[in-house]
Amino acid sequence: PAVPVLHLFEEIKALGFTGCLNLLHKYINQGRADADRSHISPRRLARMLLTKPDNLKIEHHDLLTRLTAACPEMTQLAAHIRNFAQLLVPAQGNADPLEYWITQVRSADLPHLHAFTRGLERDHNAVIAGLTLPYSNGPTEGVNAKTKLIARQMYGRAGFTLLRHRILLG
Incomplete structure (x- = not known):
């Protein structure tokens, strides 16, 4: 812990290490995060x-x-x-x-x-x-989204007639 990372990097570079300083830094610090510190995105x-x-x-x-x-x-x-x-x-x-x-x-x-x-x-x-207002267009948007999903699933597979049947019967 008392040795600077740059010093370690120079030593192992002389021994043939081909990686970068950032890689060494990540290797040294892995698993050393404070346990009480939150790791949340x-x-x-x-x-x-x-x-x-x-x-x-x-x-x-x-x-x-x-x-x-x-x-x-x-x-x-x-x-x-x-x-x-x-x-x-x-x-x-x-x-x-x-x-x-x-x-x-x-x-x-x-x-x-x-x-x-x-x-x-x-x-x-x-x-x-x-x-x-208590009104919402949520149901309309839901039907629209479902129609688009079915159309995407069927793209290039069949004609409009089958698309129409899937929408009406689904």
């Missing part, structure tokens, strides 16, 4: 932040709590995500809390959320309709 952390807290496993909930408490920006981000998630259940009174949420996010120093709020304001009427 940004994508997995994002998924944990976006998952309903009731659906998280206990160990993931504890890990998320530790990670969000690690810095003030993560604490703010987690709080804003939780507050926005409450608005996703359509209700008549969601328009005013949305405006309040956008104001809160704009006052925070979270540039990616600022971009998100700009998108919400760009499609303001559609967002308000989506958060306040």
Whole structure:
């Protein structure tokens, strides 16, 4: 541990090692990561932040709590995500809390959320309709996705008649 990696690299290079310094560095450090340090990808952390807290496993909930408490920006981000998630259940009174949420996010120093709020304001009427009305085009989108899947599966195999039968009977 007291010998610098560069010194080791120079010694083994003289003995005929043909690899690079980065390879030696990886070899020396493998398995030496701190056990208490979290090894989690940004994508997995994002998924944990976006998952309903009731659906998280206990160990993931504890890990998320530790990670969000690690810095003030993560604490703010987690709080804003939780507050926005409450608005996703359509209700008549969601328009005013949305405006309040956008104001809160704009006052925070979270540039990616600022971009998100700009998108919400760009499609303001559609967002308000989506958060306040009980209607959804989800079933239509589901049928569309299923039709595209069947068409992709059948590409080059048969004509329109068989595609039509598979869609109508499936």
